[in-house]
Amino acid sequence: MPVYDSRRAAGQRDAGLRRVGRITWRAAAAGLAAAAVAALAFAQHATAGASTPGTSTPGTSTPATSTPGTSTPGTSTPGTSTHRSRHKHASIVIPARPPQPAAGSGSGQVTSGGS
Amino acid sequence: MTANAITEDSFEVWGTTAVLLVTSPLAAVPARRLAEHVLADVDLACSRFRPDSELTRLNEAGGEPMMISATFADLLSAALRAARLTGGDVDPTCGQALAGLGYDRDFAELRAGGATPLRLAGPAGAVPGWRRVRLDNGARRVRLEHGAQLDLGATAKAWAADTCAEQIARRTGCGVLVSLGGDVAVAGTPPPEGWQIRVADDHAAPPDAPGQTVTITSGGLATSSTTVRAWTVAGRPVHHIIDPATGEPASSCWRTVSVAAGTCTDANTASTAAIIRSAAAPAWLRDMGLPARLVRHDGTVETTAGWPGDEPGGGA
Numbered sequence: 001m002p003v004y005d006s007r008r009a010a011g012q013r014d015a016g017l018r019r020v021g022r023i024t025w026r027a028a029a030a031g032l033a034a035a036a037v038a039a040l041a042f043a044q045h046a047t048a049g050a051s052t053p054g055t056s057t058p059g060t061s062t063p064a065t066s067t068p069g070t071s072t073p074g075t076s077t078p079g080t081s082t083h084r085s086r087h088k089h090a091s092i093v094i095p096a097r098p099p100q101p102a103a104g105s106g107s108g109q110v111t112s113g114g115s
Numbered sequence: 116m117t118a119n120a121i122t123e124d125s126f127e128v129w130g131t132t133a134v135l136l137v138t139s140p141l142a143a144v145p146a147r148r149l150a151e152h153v154l155a156d157v158d159l160a161c162s163r164f165r166p167d168s169e170l171t172r173l174n175e176a177g178g179e180p181m182m183i184s185a186t187f188a189d190l191l192s193a194a195l196r197a198a199r200l201t202g203g204d205v206d207p208t209c210g211q212a213l214a215g216l217g218y219d220r221d222f223a224e225l226r227a228g229g230a231t232p233l234r235l236a237g238p239a240g241a242v243p244g245w246r247r248v249r250l251d252n253g254a255r256r257v258r259l260e261h262g263a264q265l266d267l268g269a270t271a272k273a274w275a276a277d278t279c280a281e282q283i284a285r286r287t288g289c290g291v292l293v294s295l296g297g298d299v300a301v302a303g304t305p306p307p308e309g310w311q312i313r314v315a316d317d318h319a320a321p322p323d324a325p326g327q328t329v330t331i332t333s334g335g336l337a338t339s340s341t342t343v344r345a346w347t348v349a350g351r352p353v354h355h356i357i358d359p360a361t362g363e364p365a366s367s368c369w370r371t372v373s374v375a376a377g378t379c380t381d382a383n384t385a386s387t388a389a390i391i392r393s394a395a396a397p398a399w400l401r402d403m404g405l406p407a408r409l410v411r412h413d414g415t416v417e418t419t420a421g422w423p424g425d426e427p428g429g430g431a
Contacts, residue, residue, distance in 0.1 A: 091403065092200050092385055093377025098406035098421030099329035099336065102311050109311040109328065112373060113318035114340025115131045115272075115296030 121306060128154055129162075129272070130222050131296030132319065135283070138306055142287035149286060150279045150293065157275045160187040161267045163210065164221050170265055173257060174210060180249075180258040188255050191248065193380055194270045198245035201388040206359035208243045210264030216353050216364070222344060242359045268355065273337055273383035276300035280379075294318070298337045300379035305332040314373040314408060316342045327408065329423060335379025339386035340371040356390050367393045371410040374400070375422070 122143045124135045133154070137146050160183075161170040169187045183191070194207035213219070243263035250257045259265065277300045280293040284303030292301045292310045297318025301310050309330030313322060317340070320326065329336075341364070345354040358365040372389040376382035385405050389396035397419055400407045406422040418424065 089377070092381045092405060093334075094404045094420075095331065095334040095375045095377055095406065097332060099312075099331050099375050099423060100309060101423040102328035102330050103308065109313055109322065110134050110136065110292065110294040110297075110299060111313040111315055111318050111320055111322070111324075111326075112294070112297040112299050112336050112338040113315040113320055113326070114338060114343030114371060115298075115318045 128295065129158070132294075133296075134292075134294040135279075136292040136294075136310070137283070137287065138290035138304065139287065142283070142289045142291070145287055146283045146291060149282050153279045153282060154275055154295075156186050157190065157271060157278075160184060161190050161265075161271050163213075163219075163266055163268075170267065173259060174264045176259070178259055178262070180256050183255050183257055185255065188250070188252055188257075190267055190271055190274055191250050191257060191265075192252060193274045194265075194267050195245055195248060195250060197270050197380070197384040197387075201384060203245060203359055204388040204391045205269045205384050206242055206245050206357075207265050207267055207269070208245055208247055208259075208263040209357040209359060209362070210266040211262070212242055212357045212362040213266050213268075213355065214264070215362075216348055217346070218355060222355075240362050242357065242362050244359065269387045270380055270384065272296060273298040273300070273335065273379040276379045277335060298335070298379050298383055299331075300335040301331060301333060312336055314338055316340050316371045316410070318343075325414070327423075329375075331375055334375065334377045335382045336373065336375045337379055337383035337386050338371060338373040339383065339390050341365070341367060341390060342370050356387060358391050365391045365393070367391065368411055369393065369396065369409045370412045372396065372407060374405055374407040376405060 120138060120140070122137050122140045124137075124143055124147050126133050126147075133150065135143070135146050135150055137143055158165065159168055162168040163170060163174075165171060169181075169183050173181050173183070191207075194205075197205040198207060243261050247260040247263040248257065248265070249260060272295045276293045276295045276298045279295075280291050280300040280302040283289075283291040283293070288303070290301070290303040290305045292299060299310075299312055309332045311328055311330050313320075313324075313326050313328045314336075315324050315326030315338075317324070318338070339356060341354040341356060345352060347353065353364045356365045356367075357363070367390045369390055372386045374382045374386040374389065376385060385400065385403070385407070389400060389407065389409060392399055397407075397409060397417055400419040404420050406420045407418065408422050409417045409419075411417070
């Protein structure tokens with residue numbers, strides 16, 4: 001007749017609990033990491049949306065009709081992509097320096113007026 | 116380098132004058148070539164008077180979605196951004212309002228008396244509004260809702276000036292000024308004395324016309340005026356700056372507004388909005404820190420945010 005070894009059983013129980021605990025902690029850590037990655041990706045997406053204000057406002061963006069398969073982000077020309085970067089600002093951009101009074105009417109003068 | 120080293124080139128485009136100034140004579144030919152390429156691209160994208168332009172096809176699409184070019188997507192983005200930043204004062208859906216005033220053809224033809232106004236009397240009503248433009252920039256797909264008809268006149272010329280200046284400066288490595296009918300963009304290293312710009316009611320005014328001469332070294336400067344692109348409909352004087360709230364030419368206390376900003380597109384956005392905002396414009400411009408010169412119908416001038424005072428005898 002087998003002898004019930006309570007000490008050995010308790011040891012096995014503790015080992016099992018430790019193992020379950022390790023698995024639980026690893027799963028929690030993996031979930032946390034995944035959540036962080038998702039949050040980062042969402043933040044980048046939100047920033048990218050803000051960089052093209054004309055399309056990011058609720059009234060104009062059409063995420064429901066977006067067709068990723070037809071998106072061609074690589075086809076923009078250098079000139080137009082540079083222009084996009086100019087318009088990342090969420091407000092009208094003030095000049096680096098306000099206009100200065102002109103010393104004289106030298107060559108190379110143009111006129112800004114209605115047209 | 117002195118001002119005398121600046122090389123100037125000019126040509127006609129879109130019924131107005133394009134002026135290119137570069138700080139190296141060697142850059143003049145490539146600058147012209149680049150500018151003509153950009154302008155042709157913009158014209159094909161958003162001319163209201165070309166049956167083959169993307170804008171015309173979109174206006175005639177009856178609300179169906181349309182795939183568009185990168186250039187047209189950028190132009191639309193700039194127009195929608197202008198609308199958003201001005202609370203809808205600069206609205207690209209004023210195409211039908213302009214056509215209703217007879218401005219459905221090249222302006223030279225219109226001024227010569229060739230207009231056939233679709234609407235001779237009665238209030239036009241508010242324009243459909245920029246939120247009716249459903250642009251998916253990633254997919255380069257756009258759709259107009261509720262019969263909206265586009266006109267990108269408030270931003271496209273300035274956008275083209277910015278793009279020309281940027282490309283010329285980058286490709287040639289020299290300083291450049293691009294003026295398209297008075298919408299001025301500069302890029303690259305400016306001449307030591309800066310770029311001299313005369314601000315006046317009319318971009319075609321002679322150098323001694325009433326106005327003020329200033330210098331800028333970066334960004335853009337644009338002027339909006341109710342005095343130049345103006346005509347009559349059934350004896351009623353009208354102009355091209357539409358108030359989206361009424362669909363009618365803006366009734367403003369300013370005849371001309373000039374603004375300096377980080378880009379010509381932003382400058383023109385602000386100057387157009389200032390005309391529409393009328394008496395509220397100076398406070399709005401000051402709040403944003405935008406240097407501006409506003410001229411009332413009687414010629415008196417108000418300035419904001421560091422715009423220099425007029426020289427004695429400069430007039431408006």
